[in-house]
Amino acid sequence: MAAPQVPVRPLNVMVVEFLPSGGMFQFSFQFAQALAQAGHRVQLLTGPEPELTPTAPNLEVVPMFPTWHPNVGLGGSLVRRKARRIWRALLLVESWRRVLHHLRRTRPDVVQFGELRYPLDSASLLVVARLGRAGTVVDVAHNPLPYDVTGRTQAVEKTGRLTRALLARAYRACDLVLVLGEGPRTELQAAFPDVRRVTVCGHGDYSAVLDAHELPAPADVPPHLLFFGAWTKYKNIPLMLDAFARVRAEMPQARLTLAGPVMPDVDELDIVRQAEGIGGVDLRPGYVAMEDLPDLFGSHRAVVFTYATVNISGSVHMAYTFGRPVVATDVGSMRDAVEEEVTGLLAAPESGPIAEALLRVLRDPGLADRMGRAASRRVHDNSTWSGVVERAVTGYLDALQGH
Known part of the structure; x- marks a missing residue:
């Protein structure tokens, strides 16, 4: 019964x-x-x-x-x-x-x-x-x-x-x-x-709490990369900076922005010293207000996450909301969020493979646009x-x- x-x-x-x-x-x-x-x-x-x-x-x-x-x-x-x-x-x-x-x-x-x-x-x-x-x-x-x-x-x-x-x-x-x-x-x-x-x-997604903005397509902005979120050890920022150093060696005009609050489990001074040694890194420690997010994401071509592990990432969904492709380490449940070659690129958690993936997105604006559009569709259809x-x-x- x-x-x-x-x-x-x-x-x-x-x-x-x-x-x-x-x-x-x-x-x-x-x-x-x-x-x-x-x-x-x-x-x-x-x-x-x-x-x-x-x-x-x-x-x-x-x-x-x-x-x-x-x-x-x-x-x-x-x-x-x-x-x-x-x-x-x-x-x-x-x-x-x-x-x-x-x-x-x-x-x-x-x-x-x-x-x-x-x-x-x-x-x-x-x-x-x-x-x-x-x-x-x-x-x-x-x-x-x-x-x-x-x-x-x-x-x-x-x-x-x-x-x-x-x-x-x-x-x-x-x-x-x-x-x-x-x-x-x-x-x-x-x-x-x-x-x-x-x-x-x-x-x-995050569209319900953000005003509608006309954002440029990824191809229409310079070869700039964004990391958004808390600076904490499982985000593996030193690995991200190592990979970006390789990117800068081949593409000096590339830039990387790190925006978000600094957690007690990382040494901010270590990050500052490493970034200064590489060059082209814009550090923005501190909370980012909601009204500042469209301009922040819209001025970067892709968003990068070099996590050591992950269950689910709200920052990935935020990147998709703004039509930005993601380059991320292939760890934990990241494949649940990033569809390889569709909404972004996944790389082994090593500086070489990450740098190669970043260079692909920066050198191929058409690829960045296609993945950005797919990211937006994924949010609209599934999130x-x-x-x-x-x-x-x-x-x-x-x-x-x-x-």
């Missing part, structure tokens, strides 16, 4: 993103806005002065947490950094307390969390899942094993026993875990086989937020029916 179907109806959904700006907030905001546009009633709970303002009538952005904007004030002495970490941990505890209180008062059909960055997040989710009175508890596992962007070790992922044990329990406590691609799903289920329900929702929401809501209803 077939199981009864949960009727398709407007859901009350609470989306929680503690940090009010940056890539994770932008993802959560666009997800929440697409849910609202699909007819669901959505609250996005976040920190002070959110970066984006909703336009969907069913979406309310509530700045209710005493959190901070990411990538702000990361420097200082060792004592100051430790004090800041303790203070922010206390603010995070208070934010989780407010989540629990709000859940018990409102009792939404779905509460959806984002990246479980710290053991504190995993432990708090366990409490919320047990006591929060939501219909179903969902986590979006951007990286099934969170990346370590604060430590100075060579490890890319957080693999401590406490982190692993709490993550395992947190994922088990969720009624549904959403992942952004088949690669992350495989990694999640291999590392945490007890997860109850996993759905691939995919990653949307819409309406598609993300459709797959997620199917998962929500399955989880609610499971209850």
Whole structure:
């Protein structure tokens, strides 16, 4: 006998993103806005002065947490950094307390969390899942094993026993875990086989939060390359600079721009010294405002990523939104995002092959244009937020029916 179907109806959904700006907030905001546009009633709970303002009538952005904007004030002495970490941990505890209180008062059909960055997040989710009175508890596992962007070790992922044990329990406590691609799903289920329900929702584009701009085609701009995103060890910036040094030796007019916030796990001075020794490198450390992105991407022919590993990259989807081809290392799940010879080029994670791929794009403007157009089509056809929401809501209803 077939199981009864949960009727398709407007859901009350609470989306929680503690940090009010940056890539994770932008993802959560666009997800929440697409849910609202699909007819669901959505609250996005976040920190002070959110970066984006909703336009969907069913979406309310509530700045209710005493959190901070990411990538702000990361420097200082060792004592100051430790004090800041303790203070922010206390603010995070208070934010989780407010989540629990709000859940018990409102009792939404779905509460959806984002990246479980710290053991504190995993432990708090366990409490919320047990006591929060939501219909179903969902986590979006951007990286099934969170990346370590604060430590100075060579490890890319957080693999401590406490982190692993709490993550395992947190994922088990969720009624549904959403992942952004088949690669992350495989990694999640291999590392945490007890997860109850996993759905691939995919990653949307960035056109919904960016004004329409008439951007030049890749062939119409100089042979300039862009790296966009946080400067952190798993992005392997030294390898990128080594490859670009080879490019400059054959094409002196080439330039490379590195734009994004600097994480504590990299030495900015080392990057500056290496870039100065090569020449033609424009360093733009710091957060890039949303309104500056069209000009930034539009003034470069291609976008380069020399990751040591990757699950899914929002920056790749951003490059596609602006019609830019991608040159990336063939690691992790990068093939889920970059279609070889169609939307970009993949290379072995060595300076020689990367340089060869970069030179192909820079020397052949027609190739850059063809791949840029294909990248735009891929976003339009396969990376819409309406598609993300459709797959997620199917998962929500399955989880609610499971209850």
